[in-house]
Amino acid sequence: MKVIVLGAGVVGINTAYYLQSQGHEVTVVDRQAQPGAETSFANGGQISVSHAEPWANPGAPLKVLQWLAKEDAPLLFRLRADLRQWLWGLSFMIECLPSRTRHNIAQMVRLGTYSRESLQALRAETGIDYEQRTQGILHFYTSAKEFDAAIGPTEQMRALGCDRRLISADEALALEPALRHIHPQLAGATYTAADESGNALMFTRKLASLCAERGVQFLMNHQITALRSAGGELDYVEAIDGEGRFTQLKADAYVLSLGSFSPLLAETAGLRLNIYPAKGYSVTMPVRDASLAHEVSLTDDEYKLVFSRLGDKLRIAGTAELNGYDRELNPVRCQAIVRRVEQLFPGAGDASQAQFWCGLRPATPSNVPYIGKSKLGRLYLNTGHGTLGWTHGCGSGRALADIVSGRKPEVDFAFTGQ
The missing domain is CATH 3.30.9.10 (D-Amino Acid Oxidase, subunit A, domain 2)
Incomplete structure (x- = not known):
């Protein structure tokens, strides 16, 4: 299945990694030139x-x-x-x-707990080092x-x-x-x-490089402007590339991982996220x-x-x-x-x-993130992690990949759309 991940922070990159690991064709879209350039850039560093x-x-x-x-x-x-x-x-x-x-x-x-275990397993599997x-x-x-x-x-x-x-x-x-x-x-x-x-920025960029080596496509310098729906499901994503050209991005499924900007984009498709x-x-x-x-x-x-x-x-x-x-x-x-x-x-x-x-x-008011299916068909959510994006990044990415693949995640959590 072709999946577009909107957002190249630590949560989005983890999502892309696990989706690709489960056999999906993945594209990551972000307005910045490099992954991890916003909230993941200089956070507290704790897996807490x-x-x-x-x-x-x-x-x-x-x-x-x-x-x-x-x-x-x-x-x-x-x-x-x-x-x-x-x-x-x-x-x-x-x-x-x-x-x-x-x-x-x-x-x-x-x-x-699930996310920390997932990070440890990823580290053992890939040998990734991030201080x-x-x-x-x-x-x-x-x-x-x-x-x-x-x-x-x-x-x-x-x-x-x-x-x-x-x-x-x-x-x-x-x-x-x-x-x-x-x-x-x-x-x-x-x-x-x-x-x-550990260093969240170093981790995010090294994992992004590993994703690229494994075939994940990256559309950086792409400003996402709207989500367009039809017939009760997400039809395509509108974006403007680094040269100012308008483009429409289409896939079989979409994952919204745009951090604090997630609710603004969700509103363009009629969804309200309390972020x-x-x-x-x-x-x-x-x-x-x-x-x-x-x-x-x-x-x-x-x-x-x-x-x-x-x-x-x-x-x-x-x-x-x-x-x-x-x-x-x-x-x-x-x-x-x-x-x-x-x-x-x-x-x-x-x-x-x-x-x-x-x-x-x-x-979010509760500090609990949105992870899972949205009310709009083909649109999935992995956003709203507050101060714990680095702590929850691997686990939420892995669980969301399971949900997109039609599998039951291994963690007992109140997923959206369940």
């Missing part, structure tokens, strides 16, 4: 099954209210005259109910209140098979000596030994003193930041700003990240050479 507690949880509404006026808040709703944002926000509030939070954690743990580290992920807490709030979700994750362990401040220090500067402030931590980290862009930031800086720099990938839940070691560089990423499709770097938010890094690991990185980046994460 343990990062399964959604933003929408019982404690979130009060925090959001407290953060509304703070320019450097970890989660900032910048209220706009934007109906899409308000509808998303109302859905977010519903997902904060305890029952919804428990349901969403279960979905993300199951998909995350990966398999030393686990350590969540640390400098607030006793935040640590106490993490106990319930951690226990639920363990019951679901994610071996996230509660550990003491001393145990955290033994696992990651770079935490010694803040050891007196540590209220506790959790550790998930099976979690990993809103959450602008996230990252800082990348060279290691200045290796003896002070972390080796284990870390998560600072209070400040919504993750820390990964990518070769001789430190990658710190996180926070979320709901401000439409604005992609302007906010220096206040950039410096807030640098300030936190210096508080935690003074002297570890060279902040004078810091590189700042922001990208639009495709967030």
